Amino acid sequence: MEFFTLVKSRRSVRKYKTEPVSKENILKLLDCANWAPSASNRQPWEFLVVSGAWIKRLSESYRDIVEKFTSNVKIKNIGNIASNKAFLRFASDYGSAPVVVVVLVKKHSDPKEAKADLESASAAMENFVLAAANLGLGTCWMTGPLYDENGLHDILSIQDDKEIVAVTPLGYPEDTPKPVPRKDPNLEKKIIWLE
Template sequence: MDIFDAIHRRRAVRRYLPRPVAREDIYRILDAANWAPSAMNLQQWEFLVVTGKKIREMGESFHAIVGGYAREGASPPGGEEFLRFARTYGGAPAVIVVLTDAADAPNMQRANLESASAAMENLLLAATALGLGTCWMTGPLQDERSLRTILDIPAEKEIVAVTPLGYPDEAPPPRPRHDPDLGRKVRWVE
């Protein structure tokens, strides 16, 4: 699959088959992430590959966040199905957490976040090219303290994003693009 196909086929997958992903495929995906551009070529990202009972612990934390919407009088986005997704990360056999170095200086904090986000995008596209599903998630970070405890993440690391990783048990349709012809989003400056 070429890069343009992977970009157009990538979807937020929220249901996964219980089939494990080969460790070699996970390393291949993370190698693609590791080749992302980074500010000053620091390559300061780190990847946690979470499996087994730790996913269940993460799911309890995320489920509590999503369930909190209902307690506050709002229905969770996606309703009961989203609550099930939150509890199990859609049944994915692996969850990848992308970390970066924490920084006090705002310019370095931004550079680290942008660099690790580029690595995350490479990860998503590489997974798509291998026929795997992902879902870029920041919602679980609403209970960052629990995530740090569950995964033993030190204070000198910042959590950037989380994604389940597995074989999709659904084929979400493409979401419409805002301004698909780029008439309002592109401005040429000479």
């Protein structure tokens, strides 16, 4: 797909077919992620590829987070009730995705190094989600599960010297959301030209 079209057509998918994603395609995506730019070319990212019963364990943690969140939200109309139910369904099994990918970096005591590695891993994640869209696969860049990062560390046996940057389900979309309008679509407020 032409790159500019790809960027504008990628969506955050929350409903997946149960059809498996081949290991070959997962490796293609991770290879694209691995080619991301990184601070001082440190390439600090690591990836956990989670499937099977492990997703159920991740989902239990995420569902607890979403239940707490939605119970604290003031519901103003029936649309929000439907949204909350859909959110809970998604959280209960990561939208039925057959794979979940977790992006990790090493923890740093130096905030500048920590920020550089977070930015680098975010670039890798962006490469991953764009490459997935190019193969007709869906993703949903998630940080919500990190509200229970300690729990995820326990579930996935992540070493104490690592932190989670992001989580994404991966699979073939059951449906593709409509585009969400851009805030400031003409970039009149988001760009400052210094000439």
